[in-house]
Amino acid sequence: MNASGQIANAFKAVLTGLTTTGAKAYRARSLSLGEANLPAILINLGADSLVEDELSGLSDGGLGETWVQEVSVVALTKAVDSEVGEDTLLLIKSEIEVALFTDPTLGISIKYLEITSVSAPEISTEGEKTGLSIEINCAATYRIKQGVPDAIIN
Numbered sequence: 001m002n003a004s005g006q007i008a009n010a011f012k013a014v015l016t017g018l019t020t021t022g023a024k025a026y027r028a029r030s031l032s033l034g035e036a037n038l039p040a041i042l043i044n045l046g047a048d049s050l051v052e053d054e055l056s057g058l059s060d061g062g063l064g065e066t067w068v069q070e071v072s073v074v075a076l077t078k079a080v081d082s083e084v085g086e087d088t089l090l091l092i093k094s095e096i097e098v099a100l101f102t103d104p105t106l107g108i109s110i111k112y113l114e115i116t117s118v119s120a121p122e123i124s125t126e127g128e129k130t131g132l133s134i135e136i137n138c139a140a141t142y143r144i145k146q147g148v149p150d151a152i153i154n
Contacts, residue, residue: 002149004048007069007140010106011043015073018095020088038131039077039092046070051141064153066111066143073136085132086121093118096136109152112141 001009008027016025024040051066075092077085097115100106104113119135142152 003067003142003144003152004045004069006108006150006152007071007106007110007142008043008045010108010110011071011073011100011138014099014103014106015041015043015096018092018099020092020095021075035078039075039088041092041096042072042074042076044072044074046072046137064143065146066141069140069142070116071138071140073138074133075136076131076133078131089121089132089134093134093136100138106140108142109154110140110142112139114139 012025012027015021016023018025018041021039021041024037025043026040027043029042029044046069048067048069051068073096075089075096077088077092100113100115104110106113115136116139117137121132121134124131124133143154144151145153
């Protein structure tokens, strides 16, 4: 699996088992979840960008490349009422931050992990169901050896 897929899987592994969402962490852009399956977390990949930096060569003389993979983490909850829903989202947001930064390498040699933005809570209505969501955008900087996109290196 290439580096981007490994990063998405690492996010899912780290975010599965939070107190608020339990095992309900999915790699998906959208998911029709019944209220019984909320709260939940959706993880999806954004752009993957090559970065020029001082690490262009490796100590063994081989060429390395530094990339930044954008990852979007969306927390979803049902809206019992807006105050309770927002409080739940903020608790999930806190748990996500703690989980991500307990090991910012995500167990796969990520060089640098940062949260780049957090959206305001948004209300979504699907039929008679009302839910709340918040989006946490992250950037994971990693390195691969040139021509070997499956191997994240130190």
